[in-house]
Amino acid sequence: KAGVTQTPRYLIKTRGQQVTLSCSPISGHRSVSWYQQTPGQGLQFLFEYFSETQRNKGNFPGRFSGRQFSNSRSEMNVSTLELGDSALYLCASSLDWGEQYFGPGTRLTVT
Amino acid sequence: DAKTTQPTSMDCAEGRAANLPCNHSTISGNEYVYWYRQIHSQGPQYIIHGLKNNETNEMASLIITEDRKSSTLILPHATLRDTAVYYCIVRVVPTGTASKLTFGTGTRLQVTL
Numbered sequence: 001k002a003g004v005t006q007t008p009r010y011l012i013k014t015r016g017q018q019v020t021l022s023c024s025p026i027s028g029h030r031s032v033s034w035y036q037q038t039p040g041q042g043l044q045f046l047f048e049y050f051s052e053t054q055r056n057k058g059n060f061p062g063r064f065s066g067r068q069f070s071n072s073r074s075e076m077n078v079s080t081l082e083l084g085d086s087a088l089y090l091c092a093s094s095l096d097w098g099e100q101y102f103g104p105g106t107r108l109t110v111t
Numbered sequence: 112d113a114k115t116t117q118p119t120s121m122d123c124a125e126g127r128a129a130n131l132p133c134n135h136s137t138i139s140g141n142e143y144v145y146w147y148r149q150i151h152s153q154g155p156q157y158i159i160h161g162l163k164n165n166e167t168n169e170m171a172s173l174i175i176t177e178d179r180k181s182s183t184l185i186l187p188h189a190t191l192r193d194t195a196v197y198y199c200i201v202r203v204v205p206t207g208t209a210s211k212l213t214f215g216t217g218t219r220l221q222v223t224l
Contacts, residue, residue, distance in 0.1 A: 004154070033211070043155070043198075043214035056211050090154050092212075097204045099145070100212060102154030 002027065004093050004103035012109045018079040021106045025072050025093030031055075032074040033100060034066060037088040049074055050096070078108075086110045115199045120219040123193075129186040131218050133199030136180040142203050144175060145212070146184045148195040155198065155214075158184065189222045196220075 005024045013019050025032050033056075034046040045058040049068035066076040072093075078085055086109050092100035116134040123129040135144065146158040159166055159173045161182075166173045172185040186193055198217040 035212075035214075042216060043212075045211045045213065048211065058211070088152070092154070099157045099160060101157060105152075105154050 004091055004101055006089075006091050006103040006106050008106060009104065010107050010109075012111060013081050014111055015081055015083060017081050018077060019081060019108060020075055020077045021089055021091075021108075023074045023076075023091030023093075023103060025074070025091075026101055029093035029095055029101075030072055031094045031096055031100075032068055032072060033092045033094075034074070034076050035090040035092065036060070037090060037105070038084075038086070043090070046076065081110045083110050115201060115215050117197070117199050117215065117218045119216070120221065122221050122223060123186075123189045125190055125222050125224055126188055129184075129189040129193065129220055129222070131184040131186075131197050131199075131220065132181065133184070134181045135199070135201050138179050138201050139203075142201045144173065144179075144182050145200040145202060146171070146173065147198045147200065147212075147214075148193075149198070149217075150192075150195040158197075189220075191222050191224070194220060194222045 007022045031050045033048040035043050037043045047066050048056040052068045063079045068074045088105045088107050090102050090105045092102045094100045143160050143162050145160040147155040149155045159171050161173045175182045196217040196219050198214050
């Protein structure tokens with residue numbers, strides 16, 4: 001069974017721009033969660049989608065948003081990028097509440 | 112979710128058992144103990160989880176104390192490829208918020224020759 005895939009793997013953006021990251025979950029998984037990892041803050045939960053609905057949300061500003069499609073694929077968007085948004089963005093999928101399986105991440109650099 | 116405490120780092124010789132402790136003294140009855148690891152620059156990898164009984168799978172064993180206030184992850188025969196940061200997480204399942212994983216700083220395990 002194919003694992004979680006994330007695209008793109010690397011991305012360089014300029015302050016003020018916006019970015020969209022994509023995540024394809026493991027087949028059959030309906031829950032997709034997003035995390036941000038930085039050296040200073042570690043791994044932090046952004047939000048989770050289940051059956052196209054946001055089910056849980058972390059403490060991030062409204063510039064961070066996401067959505068899930070009917071095939072469970074998910075995207076997250078960050079608008080008005082700041083230097084501090086440079087991070088590894090990780091996507092994880094699960095059947096429902098069970099163990100989460102993570103993708104390789106998208107490394108975003110904001111200059 | 113209950114807070115966990117782990118040592119910052121540990122060393123282990125290749126071929127020996129690696130025993131990684133985790134303290135979760137405020138764990139409640141409906142919280143599970145999960146272990147993940149993250150090899151440098153990769154996504155975290157699920158290892159094992161348990162509620163109150165000891166668990167074993169092809170990767171590791173999880174020993175939870177009877178009072179559930181602490182647990183130990185055991186990698187029976189550590190290899191260099193087990194060098195990673197290991198995260199102990201407690202979470203309530205199943206609820207609408209159960210999907211959230213709260214990562215601490217973890218234990219950096221270095222396996223050496």
